[in-house]
Amino acid sequence: MTGRPWSNVAIIGALLLLAIAIPRLGLPAFYVSLLTQTWIYGILAMSLDLLVGFTGLVSFMQAAFFGIGAYVVAIAATRYHFTDFWLTLLIAILVAAVTAAAFAALALRAEDVGFIIITLALNEIIWGLAYQWVSMSGGDNGITGFLRVDVGPFHTTGNAGFYYLSLTALIVCLTLLTLIVRSPFGLVLVGARERPRRMAALGYNVWLFRYLALIVAAMFAAVAGVLFAYYNEFVGPGSLSLDTTVQILIMVILGGTGTLIGPLLGAGILVFLSNALSDITQRWVLILGAVYVVTVMYAPDGIVGLVKQLAARARSRHALAPAAGSMPSAALNPREGPER
Amino acid sequence: MGNAFYLQNVLGGLAHGSLLFLIAAGFTLIFGLMRIINLAQTAFYLLGAYVGLSLGLHGVNFWVSGLAGGIVATVVGLAIYGIFLHRYHANPLTALLLSLGFALIIDDGSLAIWGGDPQSIAPPKVFAASIHFGNLVFPEYWLALVVVSTVIAAGLLLFQRRTKFGAIIRAAVDDEEMTRGLGINVNRAFYFVFALGAFLAGLGGYLGGPITSAYPGLDGELLPLAFAIVIIGGMGSLEGAFIASMLIGLVNTFGRALFPELSYFTIFLPVAIIMAIRPQGLFGRKT
Amino acid sequence: MSVAAVPDPRSSIEVCLQLSGVSKRFGNLHVLDDVALCVRHGERRGIIGPNGAGKTTLFNVIAGELAPTSGNVHLYGREITRLPPHARARLGLARTFQTTTLLPGLTVVENLVLSLQALTSTPFQCFVPRTHYRGFREEALRLLRQVQLDHCADWLVRALGHGEQRQVEILMALAQRPKLLLLDEPTAGLSAADAVLVTDMLRAYHRDVAMILIEHDLSVVFNVVERITVLHYGRVVAEESVESIHGNPVVQEIYLGGKL
Numbered sequence: 001m002t003g004r005p006w007s008n009v010a011i012i013g014a015l016l017l018l019a020i021a022i023p024r025l026g027l028p029a030f031y032v033s034l035l036t037q038t039w040i041y042g043i044l045a046m047s048l049d050l051l052v053g054f055t056g057l058v059s060f061m062q063a064a065f066f067g068i069g070a071y072v073v074a075i076a077a078t079r080y081h082f083t084d085f086w087l088t089l090l091i092a093i094l095v096a097a098v099t100a101a102a103f104a105a106l107a108l109r110a111e112d113v114g115f116i117i118i119t120l121a122l123n124e125i126i127w128g129l130a131y132q133w134v135s136m137s138g139g140d141n142g143i144t145g146f147l148r149v150d151v152g153p154f155h156t157t158g159n160a161g162f163y164y165l166s167l168t169a170l171i172v173c174l175t176l177l178t179l180i181v182r183s184p185f186g187l188v189l190v191g192a193r194e195r196p197r198r199m200a201a202l203g204y205n206v207w208l209f210r211y212l213a214l215i216v217a218a219m220f221a222a223v224a225g226v227l228f229a230y231y232n233e234f235v236g237p238g239s240l241s242l243d244t245t246v247q248i249l250i251m252v253i254l255g256g257t258g259t260l261i262g263p264l265l266g267a268g269i270l271v272f273l274s275n276a277l278s279d280i281t282q283r284w285v286l287i288l289g290a291v292y293v294v295t296v297m298y299a300p301d302g303i304v305g306l307v308k309q310l311a312a313r314a315r316s317r318h319a320l321a322p323a324a325g326s327m328p329s330a331a332l333n334p335r336e337g338p339e340r
Numbered sequence: 341m342g343n344a345f346y347l348q349n350v351l352g353g354l355a356h357g358s359l360l361f362l363i364a365a366g367f368t369l370i371f372g373l374m375r376i377i378n379l380a381q382t383a384f385y386l387l388g389a390y391v392g393l394s395l396g397l398h399g400v401n402f403w404v405s406g407l408a409g410g411i412v413a414t415v416v417g418l419a420i421y422g423i424f425l426h427r428y429h430a431n432p433l434t435a436l437l438l439s440l441g442f443a444l445i446i447d448d449g450s451l452a453i454w455g456g457d458p459q460s461i462a463p464p465k466v467f468a469a470s471i472h473f474g475n476l477v478f479p480e481y482w483l484a485l486v487v488v489s490t491v492i493a494a495g496l497l498l499f500q501r502r503t504k505f506g507a508i509i510r511a512a513v514d515d516e517e518m519t520r521g522l523g524i525n526v527n528r529a530f531y532f533v534f535a536l537g538a539f540l541a542g543l544g545g546y547l548g549g550p551i552t553s554a555y556p557g558l559d560g561e562l563l564p565l566a567f568a569i570v571i572i573g574g575m576g577s578l579e580g581a582f583i584a585s586m587l588i589g590l591v592n593t594f595g596r597a598l599f600p601e602l603s604y605f606t607i608f609l610p611v612a613i614i615m616a617i618r619p620q621g622l623f624g625r626k627t
Numbered sequence: 628m629s630v631a632a633v634p635d636p637r638s639s640i641e642v643c644l645q646l647s648g649v650s651k652r653f654g655n656l657h658v659l660d661d662v663a664l665c666v667r668h669g670e671r672r673g674i675i676g677p678n679g680a681g682k683t684t685l686f687n688v689i690a691g692e693l694a695p696t697s698g699n700v701h702l703y704g705r706e707i708t709r710l711p712p713h714a715r716a717r718l719g720l721a722r723t724f725q726t727t728t729l730l731p732g733l734t735v736v737e738n739l740v741l742s743l744q745a746l747t748s749t750p751f752q753c754f755v756p757r758t759h760y761r762g763f764r765e766e767a768l769r770l771l772r773q774v775q776l777d778h779c780a781d782w783l784v785r786a787l788g789h790g791e792q793r794q795v796e797i798l799m800a801l802a803q804r805p806k807l808l809l810l811d812e813p814t815a816g817l818s819a820a821d822a823v824l825v826t827d828m829l830r831a832y833h834r835d836v837a838m839i840l841i842e843h844d845l846s847v848v849f850n851v852v853e854r855i856t857v858l859h860y861g862r863v864v865a866e867e868s869v870e871s872i873h874g875n876p877v878v879q880e881i882y883l884g885g886k887l
Contacts, residue, residue, distance in 0.1 A: 058433060106612050109619045113377055113432055114575075117567050121611050124564040128604020135601065176754070184744055184760065185753035191730050191741050198728045201690065202803060203716030203745040216753075242560050246440060253437065283452055289444035296437050297424070 019167055023160035032159050034275060038268040039166040040227045043173045045251040045263030047220035052249070053257035054181055055213040056193030060245050061103060061119040064126035065096040065218035067240025069225020071130060071137060074235040077146035079136075085151045092222045099126075100218030104211050123245060130237040142236030149230070156230065166227055170264075173220055177260055180216070189213055250292050256302030265303055344475035349593050355482035355551060357589025358489030362544025363562060364569040364581045365496060366537020372513050372576025373533050375432045376425060379439040381541050382559035382566060383446035384413040388542025389554035390454045393461055396546075402464035406546040413542020414535050416446070421534040426527075443559065451556045461549030481550055488547060492540070493582045500578060509533060513576060565592070568611045574621030584621075641668040641703070643807050643837040644689065649698030651684055651861075658684045659695070660861040666807070669834045673848040673869075674841050676858035677881060682841045683725060685858065686809050689839075690722050691715045702807065717746060721805035725812050725841075727792045731785040735776065735795055738784055739767035742802040770798050774828060790821025797828060801836070808838045814847050826850050857881065 023032050044066050051057040072092035076082040107118045130137045137143065148156040154168075155161040180186050191199045192206045199206050229235045238244065247270060248263075255266025270288070277284035299306050367381045388409030395405040420442050428435040462468070463481035470479050500506040511519045512526050520526050545554070552558060569588055573580030588607060595603030614621070644666040651659040658681045666672050674682050687693040689700060691712040699708040707715050730738050740763045744750055749760060771777040774794050779787060784795065793813060800808055813829065814822040822844070829838065829851050842848045848855065848869075855872050857865040865877050872878055 058436075106616045109616055113371075113375065113436065114619060116377065116436065117571060118612070118615050120564060120567050121571060121608050121615070124568075125605060125608040125612065128602075128608060132604050133601045179754045179756065182756045182758075183753045184749045184755070184757055185751060187733075187737060187741060187757060188750045190733065194730045194732055195728055197692070197712075197724070198730065199741070200692075200712040201716055201722050201724075201728075202742050202799070203713050204741075204750065205711075205713045209750075242563065246444070249437075249440070283448060285448035286445055286452070289441045289448065292444070293424070293438060293441035296434060296441065300434070 016171075020164075023163050029159050032163050034271055035268075036159075036163045036166045036231060038264075038271045039163075039170040040224050040231060041248065041251065041267035041271060042170055042264040043227070044221055044224035045248050045255070045267045046173065046177055046260050047217045047224065048248050049252045049257055049260065049263045050177060050180070050189075050217045050220070051213060052252055053259065053262075054186065054193065055189040055210060057210060057214065058116050058249075059107070059119045059214065059217070060116055060242075060249075061107070061123040061126075062217065062221050062248060063240045063242075063244040064103075064123045065100060065221035066225040066228065066244065066248075067126060067130060067235075067237075068092065068096045068099060069222030070229035070235045070239050071143070071225075072222075073226050073229035074143035074146055075136065078143055083146075083149050085149050089223065089226050092226045093219045096218045096222035096225075097215050100215045101211075104214035107214070108207060108210055120242070120245075123240065123242070127237060127240050127242075130240055137237070138235075140237060142234055142238075144234050146229075147233055162231060166231070169223060169227055173223060174260060174264070177220065181260065185209075185212075250288065252302075253300075254292065254295055254302055256304030258301070259304045262302050262304040269303075342475065345597070347476055348478055349597050350590065351478050351482050351486075353590030353593035354486045354586055355589070356593055357586035358485045359544050359548030359551060360562075360565055360569060360589055361489050361493060361582055361585035362540050362548065363566050364573070364585050365493070365578065366540045367566050368570050368573065368576055368578065368581045369533050370537045371570065373509060374429065374435075374530055376428075376435040377432065377439070378425075378534075378537065379436060379563065380417075380420065380443040380446060381537065382562040383443040383450075384417055384538045384541035385545040385548070385562060386450055386554060386556075386559040387416060387446055388413045388545030389461065389549045389552075389558075390450050390459075390545075391542070392546030392549065393454070393459055393554055396461065406543050409546040410539040410543035413545070414539040417538025417542075418531065418535050421531065425534075426530065429530075443563075447556060447559055454554070456556055458553050458555035460553045461546065463550040479550075485547060485551070493578070496578055505529070505532070565607070568607055571611050571615055571621055577621070580621060640670075642666075642701075643668045643670065643703060644839070645701040646689070647698055647701075649685075649688060649695045649700065651681070651688060651693060652696045658861050659688065662698070662858075662861070662863055664856060664863065666837055666839060668806075668837060670837045670854065671852040672837070672839045673852035673855040674839060674858060675843075675845065675848060675855060679860075680858040681861040682858055683811060684861075686722065686811055686839075686841065690720065690809060716803065716805075719804075719806035720809070721800040721803040721807070722809035723793075723796045723800050723811055723813060725815065727789070727796050729784045729792060729796055729799070731783070733784060734781050735771065735784055735787065736764060736767045736780040738795060738799055739770060739802055740764060742799040743767060745803060767802070770802055774798065774824075788821075790817050790824055793817060793821070793825055794828060797825065801832065805836060808836055810838060810840045810842075812841055812843060814842065814844055822847065 022035060044062070048059065048062045051059045051062070069092040072095055073088055076088050076091065082088065103119070103122045107115055107122060110118055131139060133139070148162065150156055150161075151165055154165040156165050181189075188199070188204055188209050192204065192209050196206045225239070228239060251266030251270050252263045253266070254269060255264065256262025273288065274284060277287060281287070295302060301308070363382055363385050366384075367378060370376055370378050370381075388406075390409075391412045392405035392409035395408050396402065400408070420439075424438055424442075425435050428438065463479065463484075467480040467484045470477050471483075500510060508519065508524055508526075509529050511524070512529050516526060552562075565588055569581055569584040572587065573582075573584030591607055591610070592603060595606035599606060642665055644664065646662055646664040649659055649662040649664075650657065662685065674685065676682055684693065688695050691707070691710055691714070695708065699706055701707065702715070702718055702720060705718065707718065710718075730741070733741075740757075740760075743763045743766055744760075749763070768777055768780055771780055776791060776794060779791070784792060787795065797810070797813065810829070813825050817825065826847055829840075838851070840848060840852055852869065854866065854868055856863055857875075857878050859881055864881070865872070865875050867875055867878075
């Protein structure tokens with residue numbers, strides 16, 4: 001990519017070391033568990049941004065795949081006494097992928113706003129099952145009675161052990177997603193977002209690429225769901241409700257669409273704010289709503305977009321060359337030109 | 341499961357459908373005219389319910405409380421549209437995301453004012469009794485709600501078809517630019533329709549209160565149903581919204597009675613199938 | 628009665644595009660009415676006609692964005708009437724749009740690479756960085772050098788001028804290695820100097836590619852094409868060589884002796 005690769009590597013390395021060191025810094029366990037949540041929601045939010053930011057599909061059904069991942073863990077453990085972590089993970093990813101393959105075929109019959117409405121309806125199907133199919137899902141009470149399992153070197157019953165498991169999962173997912181968005185496949189997704197007609201005229205089956213993106217994103221959401229179930233040792237319908245959908249959408253928009261760090265940042269902000277603010281005031285959702293509205297109106301590229309803008313302004317004092325492009329975001333900005 | 345069971349559920353379903361229509365009417369009108377999906381629509385419903393409730397507790401007449409609920413929702417709706425949403429006409433996605441923020445704000449604001457406990461709303465005294473009809477027992481209020489909702493639907497249709505302002509709205513739905521070109525103030529129609537949508541939802545909140553009661557999160561529960569209605573009825577179609585509301589009300593009520601574990605499934609699976617076969621909805625026009 | 632696609636003297640040359648009886652209605656509006664068109668391999672064809680004659684609709688029918696109400700479309704003998712746009716592109720059809728349609732948030736080179744990769748399996752590579760595929764980038768730079776645009780290879784497309792964007796769009800279409808290129812008003816909105824750039828680029832291109840050109844600026848048409856089809860209210864009213872079109876009475880009537 002552009003810029004100064006060595007300083008980037010240094011920053012990433014330092015952040016990584018910090019993340020690894022955190023459980024050993026003597027912080028209260030509370031903060032370690034908040035960070036664990038951040039890593040899990042981070043994976044989920046990044047998976048949504050692969051759709052919203054990179055592919056231009058505002059999907060309201062990402063929570064369903066998160067929930068599917070979580071329920072697979074719970075149902076496998078409690079009903080079938082099946083507790084192998086890796087196999088459970090694999091099954092969860094597969095179930096999510098198959099569901100996504102069916103749902104995506106339905107949702108992609110429509111575009112834009114129609115797509116949003118259908119994905120919301122499809123999410124409700126899964127929610128309805130979780131909420132009402134009591135004999136399978138435990139209904140509103142959810143499922144308890146399953147425990148974290150140790151994974152390789154991670155003794156997950158401890159706070160720190162689970163922290164490292166989540167951090168590892170985050171790094172793996174972040175790496176894979178980075179590869180995807182920097183691959184030729186990722187470029188096609190951005191092309192399909194910006195100018196679907198042009199892409200079709202070039203010979204790209206835009207429908208197919210969107211379809212694949214929806215399936216891939218669902219698989220990552222399922223990974224987050226699996227971790228979430230183990231983390232809480234509980235699964236309830238809340239994990240795939242409209243509330244969750246809204247939350248992760250806000251994470252993505254607040255942090256910055258069209259980037260991967262943005263959603264992770266957004267996840268951290270939501271997790272920490274919800275805890276910090278709810279100590280001070282009960283009205284944190286109200287504050288969140290207001291912050292979110294301001295973001296959508298004045299900083300549609302989120303925090304990462306703001307930072308980039310500031311950096312660009314600082315740089316432009318030195319040189320006036322047109323900026324070379326990295327990945328553009330601006331998924332929420334009006335499209336340029338008269339497309340569609 | 342005799343006739344009484346079916347009749348009871350038919351009436352319950354129609355009553356449920358009636359309150360859904362009051363939400364969905366505004367939803368579909370706003371979308372039809374402005375291409376804005378207003379995710380705060382069910383928050384207006386909740387707001388109307390709470391405002392009416394506060395007045396009702398002070399002894400204000402049921403219908404007056406309902407109207408007041410509608411009016412407060414209208415004022416809030418106009419503020420949201422006039423200050424924020426109207427700027428995002430060309431960008432329906434941003435408008436949708438913004439309306440989501442306002443839904444959160446209204447929901448949490450209501451929680452702050454009215455607390456988190458579910459609060460029931462008593463039907464008006466005139467219709468407080470139940471009707472006994474053989475084995476069949478059902479609240480009179482169900483019937484009253486169906487009648488009120490049907491009258492409102494008829495009124496809206498007449499307004500849309502027979503009045504000059506309705507004609508302007510229809511023209512703007514068909515071709516906004518052309519309508520503007522004729523020197524007609526389309527913006528006024530936008531404000532009016534958004535206000536009307538908010539009013540109907542707010543009114544519906546209190547009128548539907550005796551059935552749904554009022555509690556935080558109710559708006560989130562109703563939103564998917566409103567979506568289902570506009571999918572089935574077709575975006576922008578008033579008569580579609582009416583028929584679909586009744587349909588969803590019936591399916592929901594029967595679903596709960598017959599397949600308590602899968603009632604949600606029974607609503608949204610058909611919705612998904614309809615979507616796949618006719619993306620423009622059963623009554624919608626291809627755009 | 629429509630003017631039949633008259634066999635011309637070069638009939639031994641393979642037929643590239645053949646439209647027969649193509650009509651397109653929107654409601655009661657007949658935008659295209661029984662259009663027949665035959666373009667041969669390597670031919671340069673102009674389509675002219677007043678506004679609303681159905682020229683862009685015709686392109687959209689050929690490119691697959693609109694299905695004709697009746698009639699059919701063949702590309703090198705293969706029926707493509709019902710194929711979606713991307714499938715037609717895979718059969719060798721490329722186009723430019725009336726308003727330049729590029730990916731404005733990507734760099735010039737990325738735009739071209741997207742075009743070069745389109746028909747390969749590379750777009751399905753999802754774990755290999757784009758930088759790994761140097762060949763596509765080099766090919767893109769080579770194309771850009773041809774039109775002296777290689778210095779802005781890594782600029783965002785939106786930083787280019789109108790004329791340059793139009794050039795990039797045509798390059799993108801050519802990078803698809805099409806057999807048939809549809810150009811929808813390639814010089815519209817360009818300055819005189821930019822228009823010359825684009826016209827020269829089209830004239831200079833080798834003769835393996837058939838081109839169909841919609842254009843208002845008749846001097847451009849006469850510069851680039853050898854045969855002209857005249858559309859009027861959705862019908863083909865004349866088809867002549869550039870040399871003889873001036874004398875065609877129907878054409879003179881439509882253009883009221885103005886520009887011709």
